[in-house]
Amino acid sequence: FRGRKLIAQIIPFESRRQILVTHDATETERIEEMRRDFIANASHELRTPLTVIVGFLEIAASEPSLDAETRAAHVKLMVEQGHRMQRLIEDMLTLSRLESVDYPLRAEQVNIRAVIDDVVSEARALSGGKHEITSEVDAPDMMGNAEELRSAFANLASNAVRYTPAGGKVHISWRAVPEGLQYEVKDTGIGIEAKHIARLTERFYRVDKSRSRETQGTGLGLAIVKHVLLRHNGTLSIHSEPGQGSSFIATFKQA
Ligand code: ADP
Numbered sequence: 001f002r003g004r005k006l007i008a009q010i011i012p013f014e015s016r017r018q019i020l021v022t023h024d025a026t027e028t029e030r031i032e033e034m035r036r037d038f039i040a041n042a043s044h045e046l047r048t049p050l051t052v053i054v055g056f057l058e059i060a061a062s063e064p065s066l067d068a069e070t071r072a073a074h075v076k077l078m079v080e081q082g083h084r085m086q087r088l089i090e091d092m093l094t095l096s097r098l099e100s101v102d103y104p105l106r107a108e109q110v111n112i113r114a115v116i117d118d119v120v121s122e123a124r125a126l127s128g129g130k131h132e133i134t135s136e137v138d139a140p141d142m143m144g145n146a147e148e149l150r151s152a153f154a155n156l157a158s159n160a161v162r163y164t165p166a167g168g169k170v171h172i173s174w175r176a177v178p179e180g181l182q183y184e185v186k187d188t189g190i191g192i193e194a195k196h197i198a199r200l201t202e203r204f205y206r207v208d209k210s211r212s213r214e215t216q217g218t219g220l221g222l223a224i225v226k227h228v229l230l231r232h233n234g235t236l237s238i239h240s241e242p243g244q245g246s247s248f249i250a251t252f253k254q255a
Contacts (some may be wrong), residue, residue: 041204045088045219049081084216091220094151095203098227105231110146112174113137118150120172123157130166133157139176142252144232152228155221156185156248162215163246164189180253191242200238201226225250 056074060066066074097103120135127133153172160170168188175182192200192207199205204219206212212219222236229236233253240246 038203041219042088042092045204046085049084052081053078084213087216088218088220091218091224094224095220095227098148098224098231105148106145107143108146110141110144110149112139112141115146115150115153116172116174119154119157122154123161123170123172126158127161127170131161131164132169133161133172134169135172137174139174139181142181142254144252148228148231152225152250153183153185155225156183156250159221159248160185160187160189160246162217163187163211168245177251179251181251183250183252184247186245186247188245191244191246192238192240193242194240197238197240201236 056078059074060071116135116137120133123131123133157170157172164170164187170188171184171186173182173184173186175184196205196207200207201222203223206217206219209219211217226236228234229250229252234250237249237251238246239249
């Protein structure tokens with residue numbers, strides 16, 4: 001609230017500076033609010049699995065004669081919740097690295113076909129044969145960071161699998177358009193209502209929290225995608241029809 005105090009001091013003296021400071025304060029407050037929201041959300045997301053783990057540990061401590069089967073079931077649940085915390089922390093670290101100004105993009109010529117082959121294998125493994133997953137590479141390679149692009153492309157592909165019921169289709173493509181090079185993931189899944197679309201890349205924004213959790217989502221995937229695209233001169237457009245499916249298109253401007 002340093003900005004606020006400054007306004008109170010400046011207003012009586014000079015009205016032109018008042019506008020400038022008000023603007024700064026609003027921006028500072030907005031960033032401060034986003035930071036607070038992020039910490040609140042992240043703490044909440046971490047607290048939930050931790051509560052489960054601590055709960056089972058307390059049972060283990062207070063009931064040493066628990067039968068082996070129950071104990072094994074508790075351990076399994078604790079491991080799952082531990083993994084959930086690990087995924088969350090990994091995604092938070094990835095996001096903060098991508099946002100850091102001291103983290104320059106290490107660009108090289110990226111073999112897009114190899115990246116997409118990886119992404120397809122990963123998506124097929126996640127699907128477990130329940131979806132028809134196809135791909136098409138029909139454009140030249142691009143400059144960028146292979147690992148960052150792989151992670152952004154894989155995020156979009158895994159979302160397509162996670163939000164498409166069994167029996168659905170996912171198509172991944174790489175093509176050239178007049179604006180540049182395009183990566184698209186198209187699915188025949190549950191789709192997204194128009195009112196949610198603009199907010200999907202916000203951290204922890206989810207249309208349906210329980211579906212996201214059941215499929216191991218952290219709510220940070222699209223925020224990571226957005227940052228990787230920003231670093232690669234790319235933009236994301238989302239087209240979707242509830243009940244019909246969605247298409248996520250990353251367009252990379254080429255000089
Ligand atoms: P999550 O880990 O929850 O999937 P993301 O940031 O990757 O987080 O996505 C944010 C939200 O966007 C998801 O919770 C989901 O509601 C929606 N979403 C993302 N991709 C799709 C898709 N292909 N089809 C339908 N909804 C999607």
